[in-house]
Amino acid sequence: MKEKTDEEGAALVITFKVCVVFHLLGPVGLDLDLDLDLDLDLDLSTVVRRVDPRFLSVTIDASLASQERFMLLLRSQRIRTLTKALSPAFLRFGGTRQDFMVFSPQSSQQPDSTSGYPRELRPGRPPVELSWWLEQKLKEDWIQHQLLSVCFSELTVDELNSFSSCSGLDLIFGLNALLRNTDNSWNSSNARSLLQYCESKQYKMSWELGNEPNSYEKKAGIRVDGYQLGLDFSHLRKILSESKLYRDAGLYGPDVGQPHSHRVDLLKSGQSSALCSDSHSCYYVNGRDTSLDDFLDPEVLDTLAVKTNEVLEKVEQESPGKAVWLGETSSAYGGGALGLSDTFVSGFMWLDKLGLGARLGLEVVMRQVLLGSGSYHLIDDNLDPLPDYWLSLLYKKLVGPEVLNVSDSGRNKRVRLYLHCANRKSYARGAVVLLWMNLGRKLARISLPDLIANSTVDTFVLQSDQLGEEGLESRSVQLNGVLLKMVDDKTLPDLSGARLPAAGHVKLPAYSLGFFVFLEARASACS
Template sequence: MKSEFVLICSALLWITDGFLSNFTGICSPGLTDESVGESVRVSVDLSRLVHRVDPRFLSVTIDASLASEEKFMYLLSALKVRTLARALTPAFLRFGGTRQDFMVFTPQYDRLSTFNAERSCEELQLPSWLEEKLKKDWTQQQSVLMREDLQRKYKRLKFTEFTVDLLHSFTNCSGMDLIFGLNALLRTADNSWNSSNARTLMQYCESRQYNMSWELGNEPNSFEKKAGIRVDGYQLGLDFTRLREMMSESKLYQNAGLYGPDVGQPRDHRVDLLEGFLQSGADAVDACTWHHYYVNGRDTSLEDFLDPEVFDTLTLKTNEVLEKVKLASPGKSVWLGETSSAYGGGALGLSDTFVAGFMWLDKLGLAARLGLDVVMRQVFVGSGSYHLVDENLDPLPDYWLSLLYKRLVGPEVLKIEAFSLGRSKRVRLYLHCANRKSYRDGAVTLISMNLSKKPARICVPASSSTVEAFVLQSEQPGEEGLYSRSVRLNGETLKMVDDETLPDLKGVRLPAAEHLQLPAYSLAFFVLTEAQAAACRTLH
């Protein structure tokens, strides 16, 4: 039997037979007025899990464009970048993107001795003078990359051991798990994958004992537009099978991860491509990956970034992919192998500002609830407008949001239903067990966001638990603040103390109350520290 209590905002009624496993908050209609946007009641089942995601659920990417000139890879040795990356662990770091399919490994064997992987992470730090020069040059390089993207004219890029060394050093020193994207556009006369260059790269990585996982190709549905080469799904699956066979011949990589096919979100022939891939390649991969963006970065608007209907399109696309994978390979893990707000490099003035956090946090909540196991954010550092770290290597609002998610949210997903007394549906809620590294067993974290210009109210079981509140708002009130590249946590602007020190992310302990307040245009994590959720207790 379930234990249950009903909270009415003016009175508390208990019905209990052992332990709390379900609560329902009901907001009295009398509480709504012109100054309050939505009042929301919630129904929650704390007795069982909906889904359990990978501990590295929130992961990040570095776009292969960073290696368009190899010198820019040295930015990954900057102390600030490594500090920021380390704080997001555990996580995967995917190195890939459009330009991975134009990259050719060109070893320079005479330079092998110049990089000593055994040197400490402190010794491998980037000198400040070089960091400043690279940041300045990178700003100019982004203009070159943007022109290439607009014209869809991509040059073949040669990379050496240095790119691999610097990537591995970055992930090794930050504690992330590297996934390296291989070039799938190297084809033979019969249009099968030419694996010789990948073999050379893999042999080098094995000689250095670099632990990493692998991918093959980026968005194969766009190969024809990018390079005039068409590869159907079935052939792609055979290519992955060939890569898996190659990995099995390696002592180091025979048990390493292989992920793919990194198709774009379902539309037209992309579904056929995924189906064909699953027929021949499902057994080769450890997880099936696909990419998702809500809107086109070149013609989107602020309204799109706050539109619940835009957010809900993720459900349709995700369920379509999950259904295809389940039919072909039951039990196969499904990941968002690359994702952000807007494709085309992001939306200028939106994807790197406070308002982007609504899309990002909702994607994390919805993806976990729907059954995806990993979500890889495009991009940690690099080109475009959707990065977590800016051109000065300082953290942007979505970085701080991601960091709070890592600290407060556990991998266990709980069931929550929200019932609004209004009709706008601009209060979005998700529920997880709290991160057990930060909170005791049985604590839960309510992920909340208010997309409205008016404050909102959520009814909660006030007497059952103290609450730690972490409320993120822009530095400026109202719509203007949505364009800000800064964010406040409980009223304090977040910024690094120095290049190797992050600020304390402290919650505010709330007194017992009948509801939680969500300010206008805010994102929040409410940790119910004594919820005693049965599903969140460790079994001894």
């Protein structure tokens, strides 16, 4: 995660002047231009971080399985098309309901003809394509659904495996850690039953034990410290080692929520050699009392660095070199902020988290959620992609795992920049991609140095379908002025950038974000 690539010869450091010219969005003829000069340094010779190719990953909340008929939504061709486009990625099945879920083989919850669902949609049967009428019924029921049940059967496991396999995602299944013995150790009997079933079906998957153990006392009146969690992870690793299929399977945790002060001590469980990485959850704000201004506030965005550095320091003390993940994250906790977490303005928090998280040294960032649960989803209740989905898709297409250094002095905090090698599946070696966002209501113009100025540029500018502050709460997004929407259930729109000839500058429209790919940057770090 902290790997640096040493290139032969002296490091090539490129320094250029950035001129940001702001124009107030006011009446025609109002001349209120403001010039701001910034010095920007780029090092194109050294990889300062290298993230996992599955860096941007997604979650499905365990609440989807609280009534198992909703798991059938994963058979939707539309959902599978959208999800496959995000591969490679991890798919984490977990969340708050995870620690209340009990595997109950052949439970009475499975769909049958008496509940309005066909008999062929049963555990163990080959997956069939979801009919339009059943998809519509499931969507309507899901919107009105209240979480009541905690049992799941083979159907949940079958559907998750089929979905992840067809979509090309690596499944991580979250196990219930609140099943406890009288001595407060983890009771593994239910997990053993689930593992035996999964092994009998030859399902390849990884595992997680528990979700946000810092909240166990509040949720269930049970207190578990870091030492006990470490013993629990070792116990699960021993069980996995007894399986031919899962002896080398991934095991992740402890997924501590908002770790700070005394809760950081729970990360001590991550020192267990049983774990492949140390994971935690992180949100910026409380979804119940946040505001539009919070989503555009640089100081709110900067809190990610404070929280992440605290976790990185703790993990390095306890287990040097261990990878650190954001195992669950989005804009606002408590299910998100309705009208904000599911709209265009959420993209500023999301892209900044991806850029800053990679630069700080996080190896994987898992977005809560792909669909269902709360208002921070990527796909809405009608199975249509939201603005953060399109942003995620562009990130996957354009951004490579190698993080490059970009820094400046006196930078305006409302213009935020990150630099990576471009994705080699989309661009030739040596190309770089600048991730950027303009949080302000003023146009920004960046002047480029000769080396970059002589490069062809693919531009990807994301804006709301309504310009100005009014559009920040829109659930639609435009790429280079064209509204993004699916062509049909099997077809995504063309996401080609606007290719511009070499020029001396690039422009960042007000309230916009996106990517500039410099095709002929000839970055040695990307070669």
